[in-house]
Amino acid sequence: MISAHRLTKRFGGFTAVDAIDVEVRRGEAFGFLGPNGAGKSSTMRMIGCVSPPTDGSLRILGLDPAKDGPAIRARLGVVPQRDTLDEELTVRENLLVYGRYFGLSRAHVRAKADELLEFAQLTERANSVVEPLSGGMKRRLTIARSLVNDPELLLLDEPTTGLDPQARHVLWDRLFRLKRSGVTLVLTTHYMDEAEQLCDRLVVMDGGRIVAEGSPRELIALHSTREVLELRFAADDHAPYATKLTGLAQRVEVLPDRLLLYTDDGDATAAAVARRGLEPLSVLARRSTLEDVFLHLTGRTLVD
């Protein structure tokens, strides 16, 4: 579906995307995970054929974006990072008009709009203007709009950023349904739980580069331990405690407000910590996540 080789985007002298290689296969859900400024949106815009690559090669649906931009875009659905709904139109009109941009017949987009309003749970708001809708509703409308041309490939740039947990779960549910119906999903996120939930495969991006690639499980198995023990001490600086913990875990990460001990058995490690006479304010044993993978690979946390 997407094949990028040494794909590069520079803005002036600044390199936003630095020679990345990406292959996305039909039917999978593929993620770009990375912090703000990693180059995720720049990559998505190149894939969406609205930003010409500076260097490298890019093929989408077997076509060349430089030559076949309109033909490719006709088969894509795009959910940009920031909603770009048409505020001069109603909810329903947003769908109708957008469908017409794809050259679809009026009758077709009318039927499609009804179906998508249902899908996005916006039927009751069909004739409302866009402006007063909640963030979650606007996001659902943007996703509904991106489906008006029955895309083969759906690009979602941070689909749930800024939404409350409930709205996020509604959206995830919609995305699962799409995936089941055979749509290829490509999404960016800086939420590791989103990446774990939705993605079959993902790449971890940082500073314009890809630093790791694989399924969420593979990445965790490769770059982290099974469990993590989080310790908080009554101190402003956690670094001195790290030395007192040597030998208790495979690896210790020092964060400003806590210590992370990478281990295969969190409870056993917690017991060992207690035996050394240390008394943390709080102790939490949990499973490893992509957040830990990211921390290990880049030395930084994903969401600050």
Add this chain to the structure above:
Amino acid sequence: MSAVGTIARALPVPAGAGLARTLVERNARAFRHGWVTLVSGLFEPLFYLFSLGVGLGALIGDIDAGGGRTVEYAAYVAPAMMAAAAMNGAVFDSTFNLFFKLKYAKLYDSVLATPLGPRDVAVGEITWALLRGLLYSTTFLAVAAAAGVVHSWWAVLALPAASLIGLAFAAVGMTVTTYLRSWQDFDYIQLALLPMFLFSATFYPLSTYDESVRWLVQATPLYHGVAMMRDLMLGDVSWGILAHVAYLSVMGVLGLLFAARRIERLLLR
């Protein structure tokens, strides 16, 4: 619009999918929600016609329309008002309205994610400006004819002539708009339009000017618009009118090319 589309397709311009009409459709829908703006475009030229043409005209009497022919002042000034209205309407649409869509509504960010390209945006927006302009000029022509200041059947051609003026000014206005940074910059546009409105042989003949400045007046696009319109509405048509048509056509096509290029540079980065 298809003529504009054909020209645009034939030239090496930024990409498009030939779907500009769908953007026109979008504007028509949005317009239904905010039709109030229609009113000023409709009445302004009529106010001018009656205050200046009929009111002031009573004091002025007849005027030499060139070629030794005299007409009453209202008939003399009506074509100029129609040309100026075509200019103002096109400029308003392609500057204020476009700037809003470009900078605030971010309309084209979503449009360009569909098969539509920058050329479709330029053609679509200008076509829309022309359609609105056609509504204004038709109303104006009907009222002017009812008031008895239209003297020839050639005046029917004043409608496409108004569209040509609109094309020229909308295309250039759109290009200019892509360079504007804030609402303050719009003062420069007013600074260019007002002198043109007052001095392009709109209210009195070119012969009023001294030989030494006539070339300057004749260099402005509105001069050609007014002259073309006056020839048609007074029924004074000769081959010379083609010079005006050529001037405005070149301005329109070049403006369209530049506008599409600029949209591409601005949005597809």
